[in-house]
Amino acid sequence: MAQISIYSNGTPEEFMMNTSKPEPQLLVQPKLPLSKLKLIMISDLKLHKIMKGQFLCVQICLPSCKGPSLYIVVKDSTGLMVEASVCNLPRKMTFQQGQEYLPLNSWIAIKNPYYKVYKTGVKGLRIEDKQDIVLLSDYQVNQILKQEKQFSSQELKDQGTKYFKERNYLKSYEFYTLSKNDFQEACLNNRAQCLINLGYIEEALLDINEVLNLNPNNYKALYRKATCYLKLRRPMEAKEIFQNLPNWKQDKDMVQKVLQCEYMRRYSEGQFNLVKLLKEYIGGEEKFDNVYQYVAPIERRDSEIGGKGMFAVKQIKKGDVVLIEKPLHFVEPKWMMDFQEGEPLNSASQALVFEVRDLLLHDKQLAEKLFSLYDGTNQYGVKMIEPDFEYSLPIVNVDLNRIDNIMRLNGHAFQKNKNAGFKQSTLMDEGLWCMLSMINHSCTPNCLYYFIGQVLIVIAAKDIDINEELFVQYYPVSNFEEYKKILQQHEVPVEERVMQEQRNWMLYQGPFKEIEHCCLYQKPVRQMQKYLDQLKQEDYEQLKTNMPFKYIDILNQIAISFLRNLDYPLTLKYKQMNLLFQQEFPQCQFLSDFVAYVLILIQANSFDKTSTQLLFNIGIFMFGKMFVNEADSQNLLFQYCIKQANIT
Numbered sequence: 001m002a003q004i005s006i007y008s009n010g011t012p013e014e015f016m017m018n019t020s021k022p023e024p025q026l027l028v029q030p031k032l033p034l035s036k037l038k039l040i041m042i043s044d045l046k047l048h049k050i051m052k053g054q055f056l057c058v059q060i061c062l063p064s065c066k067g068p069s070l071y072i073v074v075k076d077s078t079g080l081m082v083e084a085s086v087c088n089l090p091r092k093m094t095f096q097q098g099q100e101y102l103p104l105n106s107w108i109a110i111k112n113p114y115y116k117v118y119k120t121g122v123k124g125l126r127i128e129d130k131q132d133i134v135l136l137s138d139y140q141v142n143q144i145l146k147q148e149k150q151f152s153s154q155e156l157k158d159q160g161t162k163y164f165k166e167r168n169y170l171k172s173y174e175f176y177t178l179s180k181n182d183f184q185e186a187c188l189n190n191r192a193q194c195l196i197n198l199g200y201i202e203e204a205l206l207d208i209n210e211v212l213n214l215n216p217n218n219y220k221a222l223y224r225k226a227t228c229y230l231k232l233r234r235p236m237e238a239k240e241i242f243q244n245l246p247n248w249k250q251d252k253d254m255v256q257k258v259l260q261c262e263y264m265r266r267y268s269e270g271q272f273n274l275v276k277l278l279k280e281y282i283g284g285e286e287k288f289d290n291v292y293q294y295v296a297p298i299e300r301r302d303s304e305i306g307g308k309g310m311f312a313v314k315q316i317k318k319g320d321v322v323l324i325e326k327p328l329h330f331v332e333p334k335w336m337m338d339f340q341e342g343e344p345l346n347s348a349s350q351a352l353v354f355e356v357r358d359l360l361l362h363d364k365q366l367a368e369k370l371f372s373l374y375d376g377t378n379q380y381g382v383k384m385i386e387p388d389f390e391y392s393l394p395i396v397n398v399d400l401n402r403i404d405n406i407m408r409l410n411g412h413a414f415q416k417n418k419n420a421g422f423k424q425s426t427l428m429d430e431g432l433w434c435m436l437s438m439i440n441h442s443c444t445p446n447c448l449y450y451f452i453g454q455v456l457i458v459i460a461a462k463d464i465d466i467n468e469e470l471f472v473q474y475y476p477v478s479n480f481e482e483y484k485k486i487l488q489q490h491e492v493p494v495e496e497r498v499m500q501e502q503r504n505w506m507l508y509q510g511p512f513k514e515i516e517h518c519c520l521y522q523k524p525v526r527q528m529q530k531y532l533d534q535l536k537q538e539d540y541e542q543l544k545t546n547m548p549f550k551y552i553d554i555l556n557q558i559a560i561s562f563l564r565n566l567d568y569p570l571t572l573k574y575k576q577m578n579l580l581f582q583q584e585f586p587q588c589q590f591l592s593d594f595v596a597y598v599l600i601l602i603q604a605n606s607f608d609k610t611s612t613q614l615l616f617n618i619g620i621f622m623f624g625k626m627f628v629n630e631a632d633s634q635n636l637l638f639q640y641c642i643k644q645a646n647i648t
Contacts, residue, residue: 031131031385031397035108039144042080045115045121056110057136057144060102072102074110074125077145083124084110086133088357088400102133107141109134109388126177130361131398134388137163137171139178154184160190169194169362170393177391185214188233190220196224200366200393201231219245226257231365233266233293260290267292272324276456277632281452282639288455293435294324296468300438307378309440309469316464319621322447323435323458328369329356330431352430353407360398363552367396369434375405441470450591450622451529452640459621511535512554514541519557525565528558544581552578554595559600568604575600576611594618598641 031112037055045051061081062073070086086102102108110125111132117123127133137159140147173194180187188207195204197437200631205228211221229238239437266272272294280288296316303309305335316322331352346571357557360367364382383397411430433456436449447470449458464470511531518528544551555578562571575597582593598615612634619637620626627633 006482016403020072025080032048032111033386033392034111034144034385034388035390039112040113042076042082043078045082045113045125048113050114052112054112056113057107057141059112060104062063062104064468074108082115084126085124085128086130086144088128088130097358102135104177107138108138109136109144113293117166120123129400131385131395135168135171137174139175140389146228153179157183157187160187164190164194167197169197173198173393173408174389174391185211185218189218189224192224195393196227196231198360198393199363199367201228201365204228230257230261230264233264233268236259239265256348260295263290264343267294267324270294270321272321273550273605273626274321274519275626276355277287277455277622278640280314280634281455282636282643286453288453291324291326293326294321296320296321297340298563306441308380308438310339310435311467311469312464313466315466318462319624320460321457322460322470323449323456325435325456327431327454327456328366329359331355345413347535350496352411352432353404356407356432357380357400357403360396367398370403370432370531372404373406373434373437375402376409376508377405384526407432412436422603436472439470439472441474445471445473447472448591451644456625457622511539511596515558519554519561522561522564525562525570528561529570532558539645555581563600568600568606570603572611573599576614579614587608591622595641595644598637599645602638602642 012366026085032053034055037053037058038052038275040051042056043056044054044423055073056076058074058076060072061075069646072084072086073081075081079251104105107273110127111134114126114128115123116126117289125482136144137150137160139151139156141147142151156175156179160172160179163571173191176187177192180191189211192207192211195207205225208221208225208228211218212225214277215221222245226238227242228466229235229241239258242248242254242258242261245254245398248258272291277291297312297314298316299309299313301311329352331490356366356370360370367382372380376381383399385397386392387394431454436456439447439458446460446464446468446574447463448461449456453455458472511534514531515528517523518531519552543554559571559575559578562568562574579593579597601611615634615637619633630636
């Protein structure tokens with residue numbers, strides 16, 4: 001058979017080098033199934049052209065892996081061979097993982113193949129989107145190449161079991177579908193488990209109900225039905241089924257499932273203990289397996305400021321918990337390495353995008369949550385790809401640009417303090433809390449949020465009336481220009497009142513200007529004290545009334561400047577003024593300031609009556625009325641703040 005020279009114009013290493021020539025922009029088009037594409041051979045490829053509406057059916061004969069791309073050599077049914085690079089893969093993919101993803105000797109279909117000449121002169125395929133690759137079974141290769149081989153129902157069912165054990169649930173689903181006419185109860189039941197593993201929960205319930213119509217006592221079907229109810233957050237229906245299964249009390253897994261149902265019910269009804277959660281966090285618990293989502297009476301509607309927002313459907317009192325939520329996904333970038341550069345990523349944003357992209361390919365329920373968020377276009381919901389074969393499962397269209405937009409507009413990053421001197425680390429954790437992302441931004445919010453580990457708690461900062469929209473503040477107002485820039489990047493309109501305050505600030509000269517200069521250039525404390533003495537109480541009050549955000553900024557700068565010089569009494573004075581002010585005008589930065597304030601108290605070992613009462617009031621505000629009865633409440637707050645600040 002004829003064969004293209006594999007490395008006729010360069011070595012394998014040269015082929016793996018990235019070219020500086022710009023790639024053509026691949027348009028985001030609806031994905032077509034193989035049944036609507038034309039089969040071509042390698043000899044039909046044209047240089048620097050995307051073969052739209054066509055596909056290759058090829059076998060992998062040489063895999064290798066380097067960084068975020070997978071390099072393979074493939075051959076078609078005529079024996080012609082060509083190199084191919086698969087891009088946009090997880091950055092931590094190893095050679096072994098690459099072989100598991102595209103096994104040696106397996107057959108694949110490559111949709112809309114793009115054939116190019118690399119900088120070294122080597123010709124090869126470039127595959128930008130993982131969803132343009134379809135892993136084919138022997139049955140499907142037989143179909144595509146119109147071979148004569150026949151498969152019995154038992155062989156098809158056995159293939160389904162084989163793929164299930166390999167955790168290839170999409171392929172397993174296909175074979176159970178092909179064999180279900182002869183093994184209806186077993187194949188429908190097994191297919192339901194494939195659907196559960198792929199996040200198709202509603203579809204799994206349809207198969208399970210068919211099984212139960214055939215056999216109402218099918219144990220596996222009943223267990224899987226209860227599992228589906230748990231995933232749909234219907235704990236009481238799930239609990240009832242689990243407890244009706246025979247000998248459930250002797251099954252540790254079943255007992256754990258029943259307890260899970262009960263915890264979920266309690267959280268959904270508002271029966272939770274934040275003080276207990278706080279103690280677990282201080283004690284080293286980070287995952288909080290028994291913490292579930294709580295949502296106050298709120299709903300999503302069109303917002304007057306554009307897009308959608310969350311609105312109260314019942315009155316919410318000040319201090320009430322509005323939301324408890326764990327992240328959809330969370331990353332710590334210190335473990336994420338850029339294989340091309342050999343250095344840690346600047347933030348977790350890239351790592352978060354890479355990991356979520358990979359998860360979406362195998363979890364429809366996750367995709368439904370993610371694509372319910374704002375992506376910059378006001379288009380919400382999952383878009384599905386038409387299946388390649390009539391017995392295949394429709395899969396989620398993983399639009400990379402859309403995922404990038406959602407992460408950019410909705411991700412929350414956390415920069416960790418290395419010590420009480422507030423020297424900032426360059427690494428940031430980042431996560432995605434879906435319900436928090438559905439609440440819009442305001443510079444004067446009516447809700448505050450904080451974290452116990454990765455668990456998000458949103459609290460009403462004031463009484464919220466029925467039909468009033470909920471707001472949080474995405475970023476603290478410490479540096480206006482940077483703040484404004486970040487909000488614009490997230491397509492959040494900056495309120496005119498705040499911009500006006502910034503312009504008005506130019507009118508204030510004299511001591512305020514000098515204090516700001518001292519803070520900026522870390523002048524000696526005595527020099528700042530001289531200007532502070534020149535200020536009158538009414539000047540502070542005027543600034544506080546007319547420009548509250550600037551007032552907070554100045555107090556923060558003064559307090560941090562005194563802290564750098566280890567002048568704890570003055571640090572306390574200005575930090576406490578800031579904190580007391582924010583009790584009157586709650587801002588998002590309120591709780592982060594509280595952490596800093598407590599650290600100052602600890603270092604200064606200085607607690608007066610006002611400070612102690614303030615700590616106690618904030619503890620009640622953050623952790624609820626149960627905090628009142630806590631004997632060691634002050635120590636709990638200290639431990640929480642120390643852990644939040646990540647002091648080493």
